[in-house]
Amino acid sequence: MTGWLRLTxxxxxxxxxxxxxxxxxxxxxxxxxxxxxxWAVLGPLLVLVGLALLWLGVRARDRR
Incomplete structure (x- = not known):
């Protein structure tokens, strides 16, 4: 996956x-x-997954 896709x-x-x-x-x-x-349980879990994807996306963009 590219950095932009992970960020999005x-x-x-x-x-x-x-x-x-x-x-x-x-x-x-x-x-x-x-x-x-x-939903009060799944919501924060999805937020954590999203934050991990954002972190990976930023790292992928920085390596270029």
Whole structure:
């Protein structure tokens, strides 16, 4: 994967993970995910994966 792809996927994962977290915690209304504990657990995990991808993307861009 190129650096830009990792950066893009990492940023997307961080944003989606953050949304899942706040929905799972019940701060965002109007979704079947609202108040469901599983999303409050999976969200932060996805954020961590996204941060790892961002870190790998930055490293790949720096090596060029």
């Amino acid at each position: 996927l990492g940023l997307l994962a961080v944003v989606v993970g953050a949304v899942w977290t706040v929905q799972g915690l019940g701060y965002v209304e109007g979704s079947v995910m609202t108040g469901q504990r599983i």
